[in-house]
Amino acid sequence: MTWRTADVLLLRGGTVVTCHGRTPADVLVREGVIEAVKAGLPAPPGAEVEDVRGLLVTPGFVDVHVHLRDPGALDSETLESGLEAAAAGGIHHVFCMANTDPVNDAASLTADLVARARRLSPLSLHPVAAVTRGLRGTELTDFAALKAAGAGALSNDGLPVEDGRTLRRALERAEEEGLRILVHAEDRGLAGDGAVDARAAVRLRAKGIPVGAEDVGTARDVGVAVEARLPVHVCHVSTMGSVEIVRHARRAGAPVTAEATPHHLLLTYDEIPEGDTDFKMNPPLRSRADVDAVVGALLDGTITAIATDHAPHAPARKAAPLDRAPFGAIGLETSFAVSHTALVATGRMPLERLLGLYVEGPAAIAGIEAPAVATGRRASINLIDPDAEWEVVPARFRSRSRNCPFKGRRLRGRVVGVVAGRSLRRF
Numbered sequence: 001m002t003w004r005t006a007d008v009l010l011l012r013g014g015t016v017v018t019c020h021g022r023t024p025a026d027v028l029v030r031e032g033v034i035e036a037v038k039a040g041l042p043a044p045p046g047a048e049v050e051d052v053r054g055l056l057v058t059p060g061f062v063d064v065h066v067h068l069r070d071p072g073a074l075d076s077e078t079l080e081s082g083l084e085a086a087a088a089g090g091i092h093h094v095f096c097m098a099n100t101d102p103v104n105d106a107a108s109l110t111a112d113l114v115a116r117a118r119r120l121s122p123l124s125l126h127p128v129a130a131v132t133r134g135l136r137g138t139e140l141t142d143f144a145a146l147k148a149a150g151a152g153a154l155s156n157d158g159l160p161v162e163d164g165r166t167l168r169r170a171l172e173r174a175e176e177e178g179l180r181i182l183v184h185a186e187d188r189g190l191a192g193d194g195a196v197d198a199r200a201a202v203r204l205r206a207k208g209i210p211v212g213a214e215d216v217g218t219a220r221d222v223g224v225a226v227e228a229r230l231p232v233h234v235c236h237v238s239t240m241g242s243v244e245i246v247r248h249a250r251r252a253g254a255p256v257t258a259e260a261t262p263h264h265l266l267l268t269y270d271e272i273p274e275g276d277t278d279f280k281m282n283p284p285l286r287s288r289a290d291v292d293a294v295v296g297a298l299l300d301g302t303i304t305a306i307a308t309d310h311a312p313h314a315p316a317r318k319a320a321p322l323d324r325a326p327f328g329a330i331g332l333e334t335s336f337a338v339s340h341t342a343l344v345a346t347g348r349m350p351l352e353r354l355l356g357l358y359v360e361g362p363a364a365i366a367g368i369e370a371p372a373v374a375t376g377r378r379a380s381i382n383l384i385d386p387d388a389e390w391e392v393v394p395a396r397f398r399s400r401s402r403n404c405p406f407k408g409r410r411l412r413g414r415v416v417g418v419v420a421g422r423s424l425r426r427f
């Protein structure tokens with residue numbers, strides 16, 4: 001099923017939910033712009049009426065951490081399949097990382113991604129360009145040219161910016177251009193060629209990554225930013241130590257932000273089946289205490305965004321021993337459902353708060369206007385069934401990859417429709 005378009009669209013009978021609260025209301029969209037949000041709206045002549053009774057009508061989601069494999073590994077993901085997967089997950093703003101082949105370190109590559117995405121989908125693609133050329137060494141990319149070409153942020157994700165002085169210089173230049181740096185905080189020397197958290201390495205017969213690899217990386221990156229009094233965003237925080245470093249910096253007033261991934265909210269290393277590479281990601285799955293610390297950080301506002309770190313790898317690439325398989329798990333199509341299952345269905349967080357972690361929080365980090373179900377705004381709307389119970393079957397995914405650690409799980413809550421501008425689809 002693909003997008004259909006409607007010049008005039010009335011979403012009738014739903015409940016509009018935002019991070020501030022909920023109210024029963026119809027939503028009228030004309031030429032892709034929200035014209036009215038009000039209960040009992042009459043259908044204008046020629047309007048397409050969509051029955052959304054029983055559904056929640058929310059703003060579209062923002063995901064600041066997505067890997068598409070285009071260019072370079074189209075068997076794992078293409079721009080098209082990745083944007084399809086994003087649609088199915090209700091993710092309207094996709095920030096795609098630079099570690100493709102070739103690396104997105106030039107304005108021409110960034111501009112090409114933006115132009116191709118516009119032809120493929122009504123969703124918004126924001127390329128995250130590399131901080132340094134080829135993700136190597138110390139030569140910064142041309143931040144001004146990248147921004148002009150449509151880059152939404154800067155990151156060497158997959159790798160840290162190894163040299164602290166280079167990171168400092170990058171933070172300064174990024175501030176001048178109004179771009180945020182997203183850091184993959186890791187001490188590569190400590191991480192070595194580990195595959196799983198060191199505490200699970202014996203059971204899984206794989207090489208271990210010590211917790212310190214993340215903690216030391218976070219301390220270094222946050223320390224550089226705090227000293228420079230410049231903003232930095234820490235990707236995929238997964239340890240108690242990293243949470244404490246970010247919390248401490250934020251309490252001291254530093255402009256440090258952080259994200260958590262859905263898999264680090266729901267899974268621990270105890271749930272990794274021996275030899276199953278779909279559970280191999282970086283940072284690796286952690287202990288129950290780490291999971292609780294990350295959830296605590298979402299509850300107290302230390303972490304202000306959930307981001308998938310969607311990292312597709314074709315089945316043939318993942319078919320390897322744990323020590324040799326590539327890092328990464330897909331997440332676009334399960335993101336909201338996993339978080340909803342872990343946080344809302346368990347009563348730990350109201351849905352309104354969770355929406356803040358998918359909309360306002362990540363939008364503020366990336367410096368874009370947060371989608372809103374409000375008069376005068378471009379339609380960027382999700383239709384959500386909060387009671388839907390469904391089983392994760394990766395074979396049905398729109399992503400080209402199947403490396404999903406939630407396979408076979410039952411989740412609660414699902415995105416069942418998306419409106420983006422004049423385009424609409426139901427799932």
Ligand SMILES: [Zn+2]
Pocket residue numbers: 157158159184235236282283
């Ligand atoms: Zn990363």
